[in-house]
Amino acid sequence: GQNIDQPTEMTATEGAIVQINCTYQTSGFNGLFWYQQHAGEAPTFLSYNVLDGLEEKGRFSSFLSRSKGYSYLLLKELQMKDSASYLCAVRDPSGNTPLVFGKGTRLSVIA
Amino acid sequence: GAGVSQSPSNKVTEKGKDVELRCDPISGHTALYWYRQSLGQGLEFLIYFQGNSAPDKSGLPSDRFSAERTGGSVSTLTIQRTQQEDSAVYLCASSLDQGTYEQYFGPGTRLTVT
Numbered sequence: 001g002q003n004i005d006q007p008t009e010m011t012a013t014e015g016a017i018v019q020i021n022c023t024y025q026t027s028g029f030n031g032l033f034w035y036q037q038h039a040g041e042a043p044t045f046l047s048y049n050v051l052d053g054l055e056e057k058g059r060f061s062s063f064l065s066r067s068k069g070y071s072y073l074l075l076k077e078l079q080m081k082d083s084a085s086y087l088c089a090v091r092d093p094s095g096n097t098p099l100v101f102g103k104g105t106r107l108s109v110i111a
Numbered sequence: 112g113a114g115v116s117q118s119p120s121n122k123v124t125e126k127g128k129d130v131e132l133r134c135d136p137i138s139g140h141t142a143l144y145w146y147r148q149s150l151g152q153g154l155e156f157l158i159y160f161q162g163n164s165a166p167d168k169s170g171l172p173s174d175r176f177s178a179e180r181t182g183g184s185v186s187t188l189t190i191q192r193t194q195q196e197d198s199a200v201y202l203c204a205s206s207l208d209q210g211t212y213e214q215y216f217g218p219g220t221r222l223t224v225t
Contacts, residue, residue, distance in 0.1 A: 042202060043216045098156065099156065
């Protein structure tokens with residue numbers, strides 16, 4: 001089966017750091033993705049991890065541990081515009097779905 | 112350049128009617144995906160096309176749903192005899208090919224079945 005878990009909601013303060021976790025259980029694995037989706041808009045690609053470790057891209061970083069079935073998205077120097085849903089998705093080549101998405105974490109950045 | 116476009120942006124229909132949703136992928140992208148997103152839910156995969164190959168229909172929720180892709184470009188998702196549970200945002204995405212990890216999403220079509 002395929003299962004992806006991430007917290008439903010998180011709140012953080014402007015200028016702070018927030019970590020959004022994602023755990024997955026899939027039969028196969030060929031990459032983990034993070035997408036950002038603002039309310040009423042389409043998801044946009046943030047990051048891709050296929051090997052263990054940390055990938056840094058500006059204020060955003062993504063970490064993967066394949067042995068633990070675990071990833072996190074780290075957002076630094078939070079800005080109000082970072083308020084959005086963050087979707088974790090896994091590519092499982094053994095399944096019929098190109099990408100399996102979690103339900104998303106709604107992040108609210110407050111002043 | 113132009114991104115993925117979808118039409119209509121909003122569609123309200125009566126239960127039992129058929130609807131057609133359209134997706135124009137990014138030019139040159141051979142892979143095209145349809146997803147459904149209900150309120151508070153994650154993205155639910157429906158169907159994808161890779162080039163001119165037969166589509167993978169395994170994600171379609173019922174036989175009322177069908178999709179086609181003409182000329183390897185524009186795609187139409189058809190829902191027959193709509194039900195209230197079909198109400199959702201239908202998102203289309205495209206990528207260079209099925210093996211490319213980055214999918215570009217369109218703005219979606221919000222379908223409301225009354």
